[in-house]
Amino acid sequence: MEDRRVRVRFAPSPTGPLHIGGVRTALYNYLLAKKHGGDFILRIEDTDQTRFVPGAEEYIIEALKWLGITPNEGVGFGDGQYAPYRQSERKPMYRQYVEQLISSGHAYYAFDTAEELESMRERLKASNVDAKYDAITRAAMKNSLTLPEDEVKRRLESGEPYVVRIKLPRKDEVKFHDEIRGWVSFNTSQMDDKVLFKSDGMPTYHLANVVDDYLMQISHVIRGEEWLPSAPLHVLLYRYLGWEEVMPKFAHLPLLLKPEGNGKLSKRDGDRLGFPVFPLEWKDPASGEISSGYRETGYLPDAVVNLLAFLGWNPGTQQEMFSMAELIAAFGLDRVSKSGAKFDLNKAKWFNQQYIRKTDEVLLASALNKTLQKKAIDAGNEYVLAVCRLVKEKITFISELWTYSQYFFIEPDSYDEVVVAKRWNEKSAPVTQQLMDAFAGLPAFDAASIEAAYNDALAKNEVANKDFLQLFRVMLSGVGSGPPVFEMAALFGRENTTKRLQNALAKLAS
Protein backbone atom coordinates (compact mmCIF):
# COMPACT_ATOMS: atom_id res chain seq x y z
CA MET A 1 0.00 0.00 0.00
CA GLU A 2 2.79 2.37 0.91
CA ASP A 3 4.50 2.02 -2.43
CA ARG A 4 1.35 2.61 -4.41
CA ARG A 5 1.86 4.89 -7.39
CA VAL A 6 1.14 8.49 -6.47
CA ARG A 7 -1.91 9.67 -8.35
CA VAL A 8 -3.52 12.91 -7.31
CA ARG A 9 -6.25 15.01 -8.79
CA PHE A 10 -7.43 18.55 -8.81
CA ALA A 11 -11.19 18.50 -9.08
CA PRO A 12 -12.79 21.93 -9.43
CA SER A 13 -16.34 22.55 -10.46
CA PRO A 14 -16.80 24.87 -13.39
CA THR A 15 -18.91 27.40 -11.54
CA GLY A 16 -16.73 30.40 -12.26
CA PRO A 17 -13.11 31.37 -12.34
CA LEU A 18 -10.70 29.46 -10.19
CA HIS A 19 -9.55 31.52 -7.25
CA ILE A 20 -6.03 31.50 -5.89
CA GLY A 21 -6.95 29.18 -3.05
CA GLY A 22 -7.94 26.66 -5.68
CA VAL A 23 -4.78 27.36 -7.60
CA ARG A 24 -2.75 26.60 -4.50
CA THR A 25 -4.61 23.33 -4.02
CA ALA A 26 -3.78 22.44 -7.62
CA LEU A 27 -0.17 23.42 -7.04
CA TYR A 28 0.26 21.25 -3.94
CA ASN A 29 -1.29 18.33 -5.79
CA TYR A 30 1.03 18.90 -8.70
CA LEU A 31 4.10 19.19 -6.50
CA LEU A 32 3.35 15.98 -4.67
CA ALA A 33 2.76 14.10 -7.91
CA LYS A 34 5.94 15.36 -9.53
CA LYS A 35 7.99 14.74 -6.45
CA HIS A 36 7.07 11.09 -6.55
CA GLY A 37 7.06 10.71 -10.28
CA GLY A 38 3.31 10.21 -10.16
CA ASP A 39 0.32 11.50 -12.04
CA PHE A 40 -1.60 14.72 -11.70
CA ILE A 41 -5.13 14.65 -13.01
CA LEU A 42 -7.61 17.38 -13.80
CA ARG A 43 -11.14 16.21 -13.22
CA ILE A 44 -14.09 18.49 -13.78
CA GLU A 45 -16.82 18.06 -11.19
CA ASP A 46 -19.86 19.32 -12.98
CA THR A 47 -22.55 17.27 -11.32
CA ASP A 48 -24.57 20.35 -10.52
CA GLN A 49 -25.96 21.30 -13.87
CA THR A 50 -27.67 24.38 -12.48
CA ARG A 51 -24.40 26.01 -11.52
CA PHE A 52 -22.58 25.52 -14.76
CA VAL A 53 -20.91 28.71 -15.98
CA PRO A 54 -19.85 28.90 -19.60
CA GLY A 55 -16.17 29.51 -20.05
CA ALA A 56 -15.23 28.39 -16.55
CA GLU A 57 -13.72 25.10 -17.65
CA GLU A 58 -11.65 26.76 -20.35
CA TYR A 59 -10.56 29.32 -17.80
CA ILE A 60 -9.33 26.65 -15.40
CA ILE A 61 -7.34 24.97 -18.14
CA GLU A 62 -5.80 28.20 -19.34
CA ALA A 63 -4.90 29.25 -15.81
CA LEU A 64 -3.14 25.99 -15.07
CA LYS A 65 -1.25 26.25 -18.33
CA TRP A 66 -0.18 29.80 -17.65
CA LEU A 67 1.19 28.82 -14.27
CA GLY A 68 2.89 25.68 -15.47
CA ILE A 69 0.80 23.51 -13.14
CA THR A 70 0.07 21.11 -15.91
CA PRO A 71 -1.87 17.91 -15.44
CA ASN A 72 -0.62 14.94 -17.37
CA GLU A 73 -4.11 13.52 -17.59
CA GLY A 74 -7.56 15.00 -17.70
CA VAL A 75 -9.87 17.52 -19.27
CA GLY A 76 -7.92 19.71 -21.64
CA PHE A 77 -4.69 17.81 -21.15
CA GLY A 78 -5.22 14.56 -22.95
CA ASP A 79 -7.08 11.48 -21.92
CA GLY A 80 -5.39 8.76 -19.98
CA GLN A 81 -6.85 5.31 -19.51
CA TYR A 82 -9.42 6.62 -17.04
CA ALA A 83 -11.33 8.88 -19.40
CA PRO A 84 -13.69 10.59 -19.41
CA TYR A 85 -12.66 13.13 -16.80
CA ARG A 86 -15.78 15.22 -16.79
CA GLN A 87 -18.29 13.89 -14.30
CA SER A 88 -21.26 14.80 -16.46
CA GLU A 89 -19.83 12.42 -19.04
CA ARG A 90 -19.38 9.74 -16.42
CA LYS A 91 -23.02 9.88 -15.43
CA PRO A 92 -23.84 6.25 -16.39
CA MET A 93 -20.99 4.94 -14.24
CA TYR A 94 -22.38 5.96 -10.87
CA ARG A 95 -25.71 4.17 -10.85
CA GLN A 96 -24.29 0.71 -10.23
CA TYR A 97 -22.54 1.84 -7.09
CA VAL A 98 -25.70 3.43 -5.77
CA GLU A 99 -27.50 0.20 -6.35
CA GLN A 100 -24.74 -1.70 -4.66
CA LEU A 101 -25.15 0.49 -1.61
CA ILE A 102 -28.90 0.05 -1.59
CA SER A 103 -28.74 -3.71 -1.85
CA SER A 104 -26.14 -3.93 0.87
CA GLY A 105 -28.39 -1.87 3.11
CA HIS A 106 -26.16 1.20 3.25
CA ALA A 107 -28.42 3.46 1.28
CA TYR A 108 -32.12 3.92 0.66
CA TYR A 109 -34.60 5.69 -1.56
CA ALA A 110 -36.21 8.85 -0.25
CA PHE A 111 -39.29 10.46 -1.76
CA ASP A 112 -39.69 13.51 0.43
CA THR A 113 -40.53 16.71 -1.36
CA ALA A 114 -38.69 19.93 -0.75
CA GLU A 115 -41.67 21.17 1.26
CA GLU A 116 -41.73 18.09 3.44
CA LEU A 117 -38.05 18.43 4.16
CA GLU A 118 -38.50 22.05 4.96
CA SER A 119 -41.32 21.45 7.42
CA MET A 120 -39.35 18.66 9.07
CA ARG A 121 -36.46 21.04 9.60
CA GLU A 122 -38.67 23.75 10.99
CA ARG A 123 -40.36 21.38 13.33
CA LEU A 124 -37.06 20.16 14.69
CA LYS A 125 -35.65 23.63 14.98
CA ALA A 126 -38.67 24.73 16.91
CA SER A 127 -38.05 22.01 19.45
CA ASN A 128 -34.42 22.98 19.57
CA VAL A 129 -33.12 19.85 17.98
CA ASP A 130 -30.51 19.68 15.28
CA ALA A 131 -32.42 19.65 12.02
CA LYS A 132 -31.00 16.79 10.08
CA TYR A 133 -32.16 13.79 8.15
CA ASP A 134 -30.66 11.12 10.36
CA ALA A 135 -31.17 7.77 12.02
CA ILE A 136 -33.99 9.19 14.11
CA THR A 137 -35.78 11.55 11.79
CA ARG A 138 -35.74 9.27 8.79
CA ALA A 139 -38.24 7.06 10.58
CA ALA A 140 -40.83 9.79 10.15
CA MET A 141 -40.06 10.52 6.52
CA LYS A 142 -41.11 9.04 3.21
CA ASN A 143 -38.43 6.59 2.24
CA SER A 144 -37.84 2.96 1.45
CA LEU A 145 -37.11 2.32 5.10
CA THR A 146 -40.54 3.46 6.26
CA LEU A 147 -42.80 2.86 3.27
CA PRO A 148 -44.16 -0.60 2.52
CA GLU A 149 -42.09 -2.45 -0.02
CA ASP A 150 -44.81 -2.53 -2.65
CA GLU A 151 -45.38 1.17 -2.38
CA VAL A 152 -41.72 1.87 -2.84
CA LYS A 153 -41.82 -0.29 -5.91
CA ARG A 154 -44.92 1.46 -7.19
CA ARG A 155 -43.41 4.90 -6.72
CA LEU A 156 -40.20 3.88 -8.41
CA GLU A 157 -42.01 2.34 -11.34
CA SER A 158 -44.36 5.24 -11.82
CA GLY A 159 -41.35 7.49 -12.25
CA GLU A 160 -41.90 9.45 -9.09
CA PRO A 161 -38.86 11.59 -8.29
CA TYR A 162 -36.59 10.23 -5.61
CA VAL A 163 -33.13 10.63 -4.20
CA VAL A 164 -30.87 8.04 -2.68
CA ARG A 165 -29.51 8.73 0.77
CA ILE A 166 -26.75 7.04 2.66
CA LYS A 167 -27.90 5.17 5.74
CA LEU A 168 -25.67 6.14 8.59
CA PRO A 169 -25.48 4.24 11.84
CA ARG A 170 -27.05 6.03 14.78
CA LYS A 171 -23.92 6.35 16.81
CA ASP A 172 -20.60 5.39 15.43
CA GLU A 173 -17.15 6.82 15.74
CA VAL A 174 -15.49 7.49 12.39
CA LYS A 175 -11.77 8.01 12.66
CA PHE A 176 -9.30 8.70 9.93
CA HIS A 177 -5.78 9.94 9.61
CA ASP A 178 -5.19 13.26 7.91
CA GLU A 179 -1.70 13.77 6.53
CA ILE A 180 -1.67 17.33 7.80
CA ARG A 181 -3.80 17.21 10.93
CA GLY A 182 -3.17 13.75 12.29
CA TRP A 183 -6.05 11.68 13.63
CA VAL A 184 -9.44 13.27 13.24
CA SER A 185 -12.63 11.76 14.50
CA PHE A 186 -16.33 12.39 14.04
CA ASN A 187 -19.41 10.70 15.31
CA THR A 188 -22.19 9.67 12.96
CA SER A 189 -24.67 10.99 15.50
CA GLN A 190 -23.63 14.43 14.34
CA MET A 191 -23.90 13.65 10.67
CA ASP A 192 -26.92 13.25 8.46
CA ASP A 193 -28.02 10.90 5.75
CA LYS A 194 -26.54 12.84 2.88
CA VAL A 195 -28.05 12.57 -0.54
CA LEU A 196 -25.81 10.48 -2.79
CA PHE A 197 -27.92 10.45 -5.86
CA LYS A 198 -30.09 13.35 -6.94
CA SER A 199 -33.51 13.25 -8.48
CA ASP A 200 -32.08 14.46 -11.76
CA GLY A 201 -30.12 11.22 -12.06
CA MET A 202 -26.78 12.79 -11.19
CA PRO A 203 -24.68 11.76 -8.22
CA THR A 204 -23.85 14.40 -5.64
CA TYR A 205 -20.30 15.48 -5.06
CA HIS A 206 -19.79 12.95 -2.29
CA LEU A 207 -20.64 9.87 -4.29
CA ALA A 208 -19.07 10.99 -7.55
CA ASN A 209 -15.93 12.03 -5.80
CA VAL A 210 -15.45 8.75 -4.01
CA VAL A 211 -16.35 6.62 -7.00
CA ASP A 212 -14.08 8.55 -9.32
CA ASP A 213 -11.18 8.60 -6.93
CA TYR A 214 -11.52 4.86 -6.60
CA LEU A 215 -11.87 4.25 -10.32
CA MET A 216 -9.01 6.57 -11.14
CA GLN A 217 -6.85 4.96 -8.48
CA ILE A 218 -6.21 8.17 -6.65
CA SER A 219 -3.64 7.73 -3.88
CA HIS A 220 -3.94 11.10 -2.12
CA VAL A 221 -6.86 13.44 -1.79
CA ILE A 222 -5.45 16.91 -1.25
CA ARG A 223 -8.16 19.50 -0.92
CA GLY A 224 -9.22 22.53 1.10
CA GLU A 225 -10.17 22.36 4.75
CA GLU A 226 -13.77 23.12 3.90
CA TRP A 227 -14.01 19.43 3.02
CA LEU A 228 -12.90 18.16 6.39
CA PRO A 229 -16.45 17.82 7.77
CA SER A 230 -17.48 15.63 4.86
CA ALA A 231 -14.39 13.45 4.99
CA PRO A 232 -15.97 10.97 7.44
CA LEU A 233 -18.85 10.54 5.02
CA HIS A 234 -16.35 9.72 2.32
CA VAL A 235 -14.52 7.29 4.58
CA LEU A 236 -17.80 5.54 5.23
CA LEU A 237 -18.52 5.36 1.53
CA TYR A 238 -15.19 3.67 0.89
CA ARG A 239 -15.99 1.25 3.65
CA TYR A 240 -19.53 0.47 2.47
CA LEU A 241 -18.37 0.06 -1.09
CA GLY A 242 -15.71 -2.36 0.04
CA TRP A 243 -12.84 -0.14 -0.98
CA GLU A 244 -11.31 0.68 2.35
CA GLU A 245 -8.10 -1.14 1.45
CA VAL A 246 -7.40 1.28 -1.38
CA MET A 247 -8.84 4.37 0.22
CA PRO A 248 -6.64 7.36 -0.62
CA LYS A 249 -4.79 9.26 2.03
CA PHE A 250 -6.41 12.54 2.97
CA ALA A 251 -4.77 15.92 3.36
CA HIS A 252 -6.94 18.91 4.18
CA LEU A 253 -5.20 22.16 3.42
CA PRO A 254 -5.52 25.25 5.61
CA LEU A 255 -7.67 27.91 4.04
CA LEU A 256 -6.55 31.12 2.43
CA LEU A 257 -8.12 33.94 4.40
CA LYS A 258 -9.11 37.46 3.46
CA PRO A 259 -6.27 39.84 4.27
CA GLU A 260 -8.61 42.23 6.02
CA GLY A 261 -11.18 41.15 8.50
CA ASN A 262 -12.32 37.59 8.64
CA GLY A 263 -13.43 34.67 6.59
CA LYS A 264 -12.04 32.59 3.83
CA LEU A 265 -11.14 34.07 0.54
CA SER A 266 -13.96 33.56 -1.89
CA LYS A 267 -14.64 34.03 -5.54
CA ARG A 268 -16.98 36.82 -4.71
CA ASP A 269 -14.22 38.85 -3.15
CA GLY A 270 -13.28 39.91 -6.64
CA ASP A 271 -11.27 43.06 -6.74
CA ARG A 272 -12.22 45.00 -3.68
CA LEU A 273 -9.30 43.50 -1.74
CA GLY A 274 -6.65 45.43 -3.62
CA PHE A 275 -5.10 42.37 -5.16
CA PRO A 276 -6.30 39.88 -7.73
CA VAL A 277 -8.17 36.89 -6.44
CA PHE A 278 -7.97 35.13 -9.77
CA PRO A 279 -5.01 33.96 -11.82
CA LEU A 280 -6.38 35.38 -15.05
CA GLU A 281 -8.75 38.18 -15.78
CA TRP A 282 -12.32 36.99 -15.76
CA LYS A 283 -15.37 38.47 -17.34
CA ASP A 284 -18.56 37.26 -15.81
CA PRO A 285 -20.70 36.04 -18.69
CA ALA A 286 -23.92 37.00 -16.93
CA SER A 287 -23.16 40.40 -15.45
CA GLY A 288 -20.28 41.38 -17.70
CA GLU A 289 -18.35 42.33 -14.60
CA ILE A 290 -14.60 42.06 -14.95
CA SER A 291 -12.31 40.76 -12.22
CA SER A 292 -8.62 41.33 -12.55
CA GLY A 293 -6.12 38.54 -12.80
CA TYR A 294 -2.52 38.07 -11.80
CA ARG A 295 -1.47 37.72 -15.39
CA GLU A 296 -3.06 40.96 -16.52
CA THR A 297 -1.87 42.82 -13.42
CA GLY A 298 1.67 42.03 -14.47
CA TYR A 299 2.67 39.14 -12.27
CA LEU A 300 5.04 36.53 -13.60
CA PRO A 301 3.71 32.97 -13.42
CA ASP A 302 6.81 31.73 -11.60
CA ALA A 303 6.36 34.42 -8.98
CA VAL A 304 2.72 33.50 -8.43
CA VAL A 305 3.67 29.86 -8.04
CA ASN A 306 6.42 30.75 -5.59
CA LEU A 307 4.32 33.02 -3.44
CA LEU A 308 1.35 30.66 -3.41
CA ALA A 309 3.57 27.75 -2.43
CA PHE A 310 4.64 29.70 0.63
CA LEU A 311 1.11 30.39 1.77
CA GLY A 312 0.73 27.37 3.96
CA TRP A 313 3.97 25.58 3.31
CA ASN A 314 7.65 26.25 3.94
CA PRO A 315 10.81 24.29 3.33
CA GLY A 316 12.14 24.68 6.86
CA THR A 317 15.17 26.55 5.59
CA GLN A 318 15.83 30.23 5.01
CA GLN A 319 15.47 29.95 1.27
CA GLU A 320 12.44 31.73 -0.14
CA MET A 321 13.01 31.91 -3.84
CA PHE A 322 12.03 28.62 -5.37
CA SER A 323 11.71 27.59 -8.98
CA MET A 324 9.10 24.98 -9.79
CA ALA A 325 11.82 22.34 -9.96
CA GLU A 326 13.11 23.36 -6.54
CA LEU A 327 9.59 23.31 -5.13
CA ILE A 328 9.08 19.81 -6.43
CA ALA A 329 12.29 18.69 -4.78
CA ALA A 330 11.54 20.37 -1.46
CA PHE A 331 7.80 19.87 -1.14
CA GLY A 332 6.18 17.54 1.32
CA LEU A 333 2.80 17.33 3.01
CA ASP A 334 4.58 17.08 6.35
CA ARG A 335 5.60 20.73 6.14
CA VAL A 336 2.18 22.10 5.31
CA SER A 337 0.88 24.21 8.16
CA LYS A 338 -2.41 23.69 9.91
CA SER A 339 -3.69 27.20 10.28
CA GLY A 340 -5.20 29.49 7.69
CA ALA A 341 -3.02 32.07 5.98
CA LYS A 342 -3.84 35.63 5.11
CA PHE A 343 -2.68 36.83 1.77
CA ASP A 344 -0.05 39.57 2.03
CA LEU A 345 0.02 41.94 -0.91
CA ASN A 346 3.40 43.40 0.03
CA LYS A 347 5.05 40.03 0.08
CA ALA A 348 3.43 39.17 -3.22
CA LYS A 349 4.83 42.35 -4.77
CA TRP A 350 8.24 41.60 -3.38
CA PHE A 351 8.22 38.14 -4.90
CA ASN A 352 7.22 39.50 -8.25
CA GLN A 353 9.92 42.16 -8.15
CA GLN A 354 12.52 39.51 -7.42
CA TYR A 355 11.35 37.51 -10.39
CA ILE A 356 11.33 40.49 -12.71
CA ARG A 357 14.94 41.16 -11.85
CA LYS A 358 15.78 37.60 -12.69
CA THR A 359 13.94 37.76 -15.97
CA ASP A 360 15.99 38.06 -19.10
CA GLU A 361 15.74 41.45 -20.84
CA VAL A 362 14.82 39.73 -24.06
CA LEU A 363 11.63 38.46 -22.46
CA LEU A 364 10.83 41.84 -20.99
CA ALA A 365 11.50 43.46 -24.35
CA SER A 366 9.05 41.18 -26.08
CA ALA A 367 6.42 42.10 -23.49
CA LEU A 368 7.15 45.79 -23.97
CA ASN A 369 7.10 45.38 -27.74
CA LYS A 370 3.52 44.21 -27.56
CA THR A 371 2.51 47.44 -25.90
CA LEU A 372 4.56 49.45 -28.37
CA GLN A 373 2.90 47.74 -31.27
CA LYS A 374 -0.52 48.59 -29.93
CA LYS A 375 0.54 52.20 -29.72
CA ALA A 376 2.11 52.06 -33.16
CA ILE A 377 5.53 53.00 -31.85
CA ASP A 378 8.47 51.64 -33.77
CA ALA A 379 11.58 52.03 -31.68
CA GLY A 380 13.92 49.34 -32.89
CA ASN A 381 14.78 46.20 -31.00
CA GLU A 382 18.15 47.30 -29.63
CA TYR A 383 16.65 50.43 -28.19
CA VAL A 384 13.76 48.55 -26.53
CA LEU A 385 16.22 46.05 -25.10
CA ALA A 386 18.35 48.85 -23.66
CA VAL A 387 15.27 50.48 -22.13
CA CYS A 388 14.29 47.22 -20.48
CA ARG A 389 17.77 46.84 -19.09
CA LEU A 390 17.49 50.27 -17.49
CA VAL A 391 13.99 50.02 -16.01
CA LYS A 392 14.17 46.40 -14.99
CA GLU A 393 15.41 47.18 -11.48
CA LYS A 394 12.74 49.75 -10.90
CA ILE A 395 9.53 47.96 -11.62
CA THR A 396 7.38 45.53 -9.68
CA PHE A 397 4.98 44.43 -12.37
CA ILE A 398 5.38 43.62 -16.03
CA SER A 399 2.55 46.04 -16.66
CA GLU A 400 4.76 48.82 -15.31
CA LEU A 401 7.22 48.27 -18.07
CA TRP A 402 5.36 50.74 -20.22
CA THR A 403 4.35 53.09 -17.41
CA TYR A 404 7.90 53.51 -16.27
CA SER A 405 9.47 53.65 -19.65
CA GLN A 406 7.05 55.56 -21.81
CA TYR A 407 9.17 58.69 -21.83
CA PHE A 408 11.80 56.72 -23.67
CA PHE A 409 9.38 56.60 -26.55
CA ILE A 410 7.29 59.71 -26.15
CA GLU A 411 8.74 63.11 -25.34
CA PRO A 412 7.35 64.53 -22.13
CA ASP A 413 4.80 67.31 -22.40
CA SER A 414 4.58 67.97 -18.70
CA TYR A 415 7.13 68.08 -15.93
CA ASP A 416 6.98 66.91 -12.34
CA GLU A 417 5.63 70.02 -10.66
CA VAL A 418 7.00 69.32 -7.23
CA VAL A 419 10.54 68.97 -8.49
CA VAL A 420 10.28 72.01 -10.73
CA ALA A 421 8.83 74.15 -7.97
CA LYS A 422 11.58 73.08 -5.63
CA ARG A 423 14.57 73.22 -7.94
CA TRP A 424 13.92 75.66 -10.75
CA ASN A 425 15.68 78.98 -10.26
CA GLU A 426 17.31 81.76 -12.25
CA LYS A 427 20.41 79.66 -12.85
CA SER A 428 18.52 76.72 -14.31
CA ALA A 429 18.08 78.11 -17.79
CA PRO A 430 21.68 79.21 -18.31
CA VAL A 431 23.03 75.89 -17.05
CA THR A 432 20.71 74.00 -19.35
CA GLN A 433 21.76 76.18 -22.25
CA GLN A 434 25.39 75.54 -21.50
CA LEU A 435 24.74 71.81 -21.25
CA MET A 436 23.24 71.78 -24.72
CA ASP A 437 26.22 73.63 -26.08
CA ALA A 438 28.61 71.22 -24.41
CA PHE A 439 26.67 68.21 -25.68
CA ALA A 440 26.97 69.52 -29.22
CA GLY A 441 30.73 69.43 -28.97
CA LEU A 442 31.08 66.02 -27.36
CA PRO A 443 33.11 63.58 -29.46
CA ALA A 444 31.15 60.64 -28.10
CA PHE A 445 27.71 60.85 -26.53
CA ASP A 446 28.09 58.20 -23.88
CA ALA A 447 27.18 58.24 -20.20
CA ALA A 448 30.69 59.08 -19.01
CA SER A 449 31.15 61.97 -21.44
CA ILE A 450 27.71 63.34 -20.61
CA GLU A 451 28.51 63.19 -16.93
CA ALA A 452 31.80 65.00 -17.45
CA ALA A 453 30.15 67.73 -19.49
CA TYR A 454 27.41 67.99 -16.89
CA ASN A 455 29.87 68.37 -14.02
CA ASP A 456 31.75 70.96 -15.96
CA ALA A 457 28.65 73.03 -16.70
CA LEU A 458 27.58 72.95 -13.09
CA ALA A 459 30.99 73.95 -11.83
CA LYS A 460 31.16 76.92 -14.17
CA ASN A 461 27.80 78.18 -12.99
CA GLU A 462 28.47 77.39 -9.37
CA VAL A 463 25.41 75.18 -9.12
CA ALA A 464 25.30 72.28 -6.69
CA ASN A 465 24.60 68.80 -8.02
CA LYS A 466 21.72 68.23 -5.70
CA ASP A 467 20.06 71.38 -6.92
CA PHE A 468 20.15 70.39 -10.53
CA LEU A 469 20.39 66.67 -11.08
CA GLN A 470 16.78 65.81 -10.46
CA LEU A 471 15.72 68.82 -12.44
CA PHE A 472 17.85 67.57 -15.28
CA ARG A 473 16.08 64.24 -15.03
CA VAL A 474 12.69 65.89 -15.08
CA MET A 475 13.56 67.98 -18.11
CA LEU A 476 14.52 64.83 -19.96
CA SER A 477 11.82 62.47 -18.80
CA GLY A 478 9.13 64.56 -17.19
CA VAL A 479 9.24 62.48 -14.02
CA GLY A 480 11.31 62.70 -10.86
CA SER A 481 12.67 59.21 -10.71
CA GLY A 482 13.98 56.52 -12.96
CA PRO A 483 17.18 54.85 -14.05
CA PRO A 484 20.59 56.59 -13.81
CA VAL A 485 20.26 59.95 -15.59
CA PHE A 486 23.39 59.89 -17.67
CA GLU A 487 22.74 56.41 -18.98
CA MET A 488 19.25 57.54 -19.80
CA ALA A 489 20.51 60.53 -21.75
CA ALA A 490 23.04 58.39 -23.57
CA LEU A 491 20.25 56.09 -24.65
CA PHE A 492 18.14 59.00 -25.87
CA GLY A 493 21.07 60.05 -28.02
CA ARG A 494 22.53 63.45 -28.58
CA GLU A 495 19.85 64.78 -30.86
CA ASN A 496 16.91 63.64 -28.79
CA THR A 497 18.47 64.74 -25.52
CA THR A 498 19.08 68.21 -26.87
CA LYS A 499 15.60 68.43 -28.28
CA ARG A 500 14.10 67.47 -24.97
CA LEU A 501 16.13 70.03 -23.14
CA GLN A 502 15.00 72.69 -25.61
CA ASN A 503 11.38 71.75 -25.15
CA ALA A 504 11.74 71.81 -21.40
CA LEU A 505 13.50 75.14 -21.48
CA ALA A 506 10.74 76.61 -23.61
CA LYS A 507 8.09 75.47 -21.19
CA LEU A 508 9.80 76.03 -17.87
CA ALA A 509 11.65 79.27 -18.52
CA SER A 510 8.47 81.16 -19.33
Added chain:
RNA sequence: GGCCCGUUCGUCUAUCGGUUAGGACAUCAGGUUUUCAUCCUGGAAAGAGGGGUUCGAUUCCCCUACGGGCUACCA
Protein backbone atom coordinates in the same frame (compact mmCIF):
# COMPACT_ATOMS: atom_id res chain seq x y z
C1' G B 1 -26.91 26.75 18.19
C1' G B 2 -24.30 21.86 17.11
C1' C B 3 -19.91 19.41 15.26
C1' C B 4 -14.93 19.73 13.56
C1' C B 5 -10.22 22.27 12.79
C1' G B 6 -6.94 25.90 14.35
C1' U B 7 -4.06 29.90 17.71
C1' U B 8 4.48 32.26 17.74
C1' C B 9 6.27 39.59 15.76
C1' G B 10 1.21 43.81 11.73
C1' U B 11 1.70 39.47 7.77
C1' C B 12 3.91 34.52 6.05
C1' U B 13 6.59 31.41 9.10
C1' A B 14 11.19 28.49 11.89
C1' U B 15 11.45 25.94 16.61
C1' C B 16 9.85 18.68 16.64
C1' G B 17 11.06 19.93 26.25
C1' G B 18 16.48 23.34 27.76
C1' U B 19 17.38 28.94 22.04
C1' U B 20 19.66 36.01 23.69
C1' A B 21 12.46 32.47 20.33
C1' G B 22 15.45 32.72 14.07
C1' G B 23 14.20 34.48 8.94
C1' A B 24 11.32 37.09 5.16
C1' C B 25 7.72 41.11 3.85
C1' A B 26 5.99 45.59 5.87
C1' U B 27 7.55 49.48 9.35
C1' C B 28 11.12 52.95 11.78
C1' A B 29 16.29 55.11 12.04
C1' G B 30 20.89 55.82 9.70
C1' G B 31 24.14 55.29 5.34
C1' U B 32 25.45 54.60 0.08
C1' U B 33 23.63 55.92 -4.71
C1' U B 34 26.36 63.60 -6.79
C1' U B 35 18.61 62.88 -7.99
C1' C B 36 15.17 58.65 -7.30
C1' A B 37 11.48 53.58 -6.58
C1' U B 38 17.67 50.27 -6.06
C1' C B 39 21.25 48.76 -2.44
C1' C B 40 23.70 48.38 2.68
C1' U B 41 23.55 48.67 8.17
C1' G B 42 20.80 48.90 12.48
C1' G B 43 16.18 49.20 15.61
C1' A B 44 11.36 48.13 17.30
C1' A B 45 8.15 43.95 16.99
C1' A B 46 5.50 37.48 19.00
C1' G B 47 4.49 32.30 22.12
C1' A B 48 -4.23 34.22 23.57
C1' G B 49 -5.43 33.33 29.05
C1' G B 50 -5.63 29.78 33.06
C1' G B 51 -4.52 25.14 35.00
C1' G B 52 -1.69 20.74 34.97
C1' U B 53 2.69 16.97 33.48
C1' U B 54 8.03 17.84 34.09
C1' C B 55 14.13 19.40 37.14
C1' G B 56 12.52 22.51 32.96
C1' A B 57 7.47 24.25 28.83
C1' U B 58 6.24 28.16 22.86
C1' U B 59 6.73 22.83 22.43
C1' C B 60 2.81 17.44 25.81
C1' C B 61 -2.45 17.22 28.29
C1' C B 62 -7.06 19.78 30.00
C1' C B 63 -10.27 24.09 30.37
C1' U B 64 -11.57 28.95 28.70
C1' A B 65 -11.30 32.71 25.07
C1' C B 66 -10.77 33.95 20.18
C1' G B 67 -10.51 32.76 14.83
C1' G B 68 -12.07 29.60 10.92
C1' G B 69 -14.82 25.68 8.39
C1' C B 70 -19.18 22.71 7.91
C1' U B 71 -24.20 22.24 9.04
C1' A B 72 -28.41 21.85 0.75
C1' C B 73 -31.22 17.07 -4.16
C1' C B 74 -23.74 23.22 -4.07
C1' A B 75 -19.30 21.77 -4.73
